[in-house]
Amino acid sequence: MIHVEDLRRIIIEDINSIPKKTESESVALLNAIGRVLSEDIVSDINIPTSSVSAMDGYALHSSGQNFQENCEFVCIGESIAGKPFDGVLGSGECVRIMTGAVIPENTDCVVMQENVQREETENKITIKLMKTQPLGNNIRREGEEVSKGLAVLKAGHCISVTDIPLLASVGCGSVNVYKPLKIAVFSTGDELREAGEVLQKGQIYDSNRPTVKALLQSFPVIINDYGIIKDNPDEISRILEKAASENDIVVTSGGVSVGDYDFLKDCVSKLGNIVQYKVALKPGKPFVFGHLGKARYFGLPGNPLSTTISATLFLLPAIYQYFGVTLPKLSVKAKLGNEIKRRSGRTELQRGFVEKDANNDWVVYTQFSQDSHRIYQLSQANAFVYLPAEKAEFEKEEYVEIFPLNGKFL
Template sequence: MITPQNNPAIPDICHQPGLTRLEDALRIAFDEVNIRATVMEAPISNCYGAILRKDIVARVDVPSADNSAMDGYAFCHADLQELVGTGDAQITVGGVSLAGHPFAGKIPQGQAIRIATGASIPDGADCIIIQENVTANADETLLIVSRDVIAKTVLHQHIRRRGEDVVTGVVVLPAGKRLRPQDIAVAAGQGYQSLPISRPLSVAVFSTGDELAKPGDPLPPGGIYDSNRFAMIGMLRACGCEVTDLGLLADDFDVLKSALKDAAETHDVIMTSGGVSVGKADLLKPVVDSLGEIQAWKLAIKPGKPLMRGRIGDCVVIGLPGNPVSVMVSGLLYAVPLLLHMMGAAEAVCTPVRLPAIAGFDFKRGTGRREWLRARLAQDDDGNWLAIPYHSASSGMLSSMVWAEGLIEIAEDCGQVKKGDTVLYLPFGGLQAF
């Protein structure tokens, strides 16, 4: 087990011996676990949410030519300047420029060209007057332009310049990015039909606990339905993994050993829920130790302290706690970033969004572990956004995650929060598995 006590490179800021701070645990994991996902070329329509593995370079300028930002009329600014102070002007319309059908030739001196949004600017034109600011006759061959409009027209007005959005040769999408709809659109706008992305990691998932029952089965005395497995599957699929559901496994050493041995041979990762604490029925840790090695155990976090990372051969094993809120919090803040790293994601992609918010609560606790409170934002009478925690900190209340819209982060050395203090708020929308 790697801790500050046996690795001097890790700062020992936790008050509880043997616990590792979250960012230190992730840094160690990123160093010890290589990128596992291979690269594949996929059609851009299949790349949403995938991790990009190579820089994408612009092939064309955007726009590819100077074009109009508005529907209106193209002019030579110098021609208009000659009309300043002469009163309202009557100007002939010498042609039309449409998107995909540009005006051929040079704008005739002293004339205007009818132009549509996105259409190329005619040769010799260098400003646009929008159609609402002129009066045209019925067949749009003649314009009346008021002296005020002429006086206010400036050079390059309402013109998008070639390359003002994207210049050929620049990196438009960096490697390591998780591809969003706008990213796919930019790639398509550069003519890319396919992109180099990570193949999904293969992850085997199961829950342990003799008290668990499958949804739909009769509940045994004192039993509960397994919900953790479905939370894990959802988080894994949301971050781009292919999941094999191994179901429920009994609290039996030989059963667990056989299942993990088989899964490790055919999967990149095994993720489990339960069995990682120190009770007699918590067998996952000794099973992994018998097949491979434990590389990290116990983090200075709440909820989710009994979290394990190990390996069996080349397969990474992540053991999440048994309490449902602990599964989700430790899954979102440790397991998902590690999986994204294994798929080649950039560090920024692996880091949750943290926003400042005003505490709408008082809170007191002992220090030593970083803690996350399930929370949502609410506006006060002055329009300020306040972070409001759930009424209970119990890690067994899964419904609190349904109520919540994010997490309030309490640092290891913070023992008290007062109303009005600034706190860090992690919206679920800024976590990669939501």
């Protein structure tokens, strides 16, 4: 068996040997999340587009007058977002201004409304500064964040939700991204039925295919679902050939162990080649990575938890490598809320529940049953606890690495 990190390296190096995806398409901005930019995004405008106020207050013009405490200014108008002040300030004059409003051209300073004393008579509004104001205070200058012609995002950038404010602000209604990968997904097993069907004795619902498809939803892929395939070598081979000819990646679940009816490994060997079989991982030992023509093959275990872990560790990182993108895996350190004793020799991902303690430290508990068939406990967990292969015992309050589960944290 191969260690987890060695297998991850082999898969990434293998994917990197494939010519990178170059075909692109234009997609609407809100459909671009998770996609990879195929060209630089160059701003056609400055941000801010004009010099604007950073605060609600008063825009001041000095004309040689300083902004010392007790200085007085006469208010001659206002500037609000979308309706700039149409005029010129004279010496010792000011305008009422709101956050984001364009400042008059000869404004030297914006003073927060909390820092002035306002006096209003029938014919005049004046303000007195309650504290000294620095020159240029509270003014966001035109182009200080983004200047026209700047490449705000580079080709190869993976678009996330937090990129949308930037892209929308520079006027992008659509972006050019690489075309998605095509990924074939199917399950094997005579015992499997689709959710919603009536089960007969000895039958179970196929949970692996929905799991893989759910994991892939936010990735730059088109999922081609080939359904449930019976435990028949000829039919499995036929679907493998078809899927490999129509997709970049073929993903199966089940049928890669050593049982009498686990045919997938042999079928892949005959149609292509197996790069690696079995990994020192618990759960998830029966894993296959190989080639089917130009397609890459990921044979995931039949156990739902093992499928989730294997896809997360090996399949998902490989997808972005087709576009030359490497995204870091989010992990944090947490104290164990209980001791762990296990057999060493395999990397293990245990289900855990992590929360903050009274000292505001992260503490993770693994007091679920860690049997690999227990999917209810997976639903109850909010993190995986990463246990390295060489270590068997972990003490309570020892720090361990955890992988937060997507959707379980804000």
